[in-house]
Amino acid sequence: MWEYTDKVLELFYNPKNQGEIEETAEQNVKVATGEVGSIACGDALRLHLKVQVDTDKILDARFQTFGCTSAIASSSALTELVKGLTLDEALAVTNKDIANYLGGLPEAKMHCSVMGQEALEAAIFNYRGIEREVHDDDDEGTLICTCFGISDTKIRRVIRENSLITAEEVTNYVKAGGGCGSCLATIDDIIKEVQRESALPIAAPASNKSAVATKIAPSTLTTVQKIALIQKVLDEEVRPVLLADGGDVELYDVEGDRVKVLLQGACGSCSSSTATLKIAIEARLRDRISQSIVVEAVEPLF
Template sequence: MWDYTDKVLELFYEPKNQGAIEETNESGVKIAMGEVGSIACGDALRLHLKVEVASDKILDARFQTFGCTSAIASSSALTEMIKGLTLDEALKVSNKDIANYLGGLPEAKMHCSVMGQEALEAAIYNYRGIPLAAHDDDDEGALVCSCFGISESKIRRVIIENNLTDAEQVTNYVKAGGGCGSCLANIDDIIKSVREQATAPALNKDYNVKVATDIANSKQRPLTNVQRIALIQKVLDEEVRPVLIADGGDVELYDVDGDRVKVLLQGACGSCSSSTATLKIAIEARLQDRVSKNLIVEAVEP
């Protein structure tokens, strides 16, 4: 039997927010839905959001889940966590946050928290009318695990976001390799590639660390232009680029003009139909959170 926490068992036996949110055509409110997984693979989650249009605030969240104890508990926990948040705030909820809310999950069940994170992203993207990024819908990128339909881009993403170090962990998080096992060697190669990329020396890394330290020690003073540009570059290099590179894309800082940050989208990001989502969610929201809420990110033609 799995060693579940009391919180996991509580939300399994008495799940909160289970069910659907029906469309009532209420003024100023929209309903959104995101769906991930499949019954054939053992787990499926449909997440419903009730959003106040004027404020982008999640008024209610409900779920319909087919799956195990961890899947039901993770889905219930997610709905509790995001009610009252804005959509941008909800996008920052990670699978680690879901697991932590539950007091932890058995490592072999971490894929349930990942499923919750992906359903939340899918619902918000659907609400905004933006096509899901390649790592979300898994339609792009080489297929690695044919048993569960998992692409290389999805495997790279979960390795980076959760600092995974072996193929067994990858299986626990996204099920890849949990079927016939023929893809385990490929997963090992992907892990090696990600780790080599992560340990490669970054340009101006020491300078960026110094800038971040200086900024932390002078929170009462507004950032100078040099400090702000350096911090923008640091966030792009350390928080944005690794995720984009994992999906075959990249971004380069082109210019900063007042509150307008101009970037060059490269690789898969440059030709992807979801480039607007990349700009607004992967880049702009992150820079607004880390540097200034007034920043607007724009793409320039190469």
């Protein structure tokens, strides 16, 4: 059960400005429309703006949304924020402004506010009859998340704009990595690249983030804690990748820094099982827990 603010629930149960704006013969007025998202991916938003031509002022804004509580509330909030603004003023509205208007959104639902910002930009650039100058290359980069069709260009942009530092946060903002999970390791690499390029501080995540995202000094862990963290990394970051290729892994034993695992399914019979151990498993555990970890495969007892 998501913990929604009163404002989110208010705009979900009684959304403001829901519907569409149709073109009329009204003088000095035009309608702009921006559409983002996909019903196949779970969320879609069509935003309508009624614009006074000679002043560029937004006289009215309405929305049509297919999505969850946060998507509907974010869309409604967006329309309230932009009414009365000029188009240039509206372009300054960010996804953070939408979330703040709502009193906050659950971290896993921040992508709904991003969708609102992108629909607003799409509507304004469509109205002006020009290419989308801000994010026109979002779909031109390398495809990273095949589940949701997210490119590395879009991932890099949202990392920079929101100072994201974990793959989990990227998933919350643009859904990348929220499907099969096979792209999470690549998203981690992109985050590190962006941090190097922009000199963003590599800060520790907030206390409510997953412990997997933080590299913990092994000396601070008890044996039980270390085993639990290893299991968490395997479950949340390694197994989704292997399962996508028909394989799997099970934690067998932990002896100091020696981690013994059972490779299963396609991984057990694969000729590249050694690479799986070193790249998919050992490298991840070293990055998350300790550089001295060594992963070994054990044969099943039967």
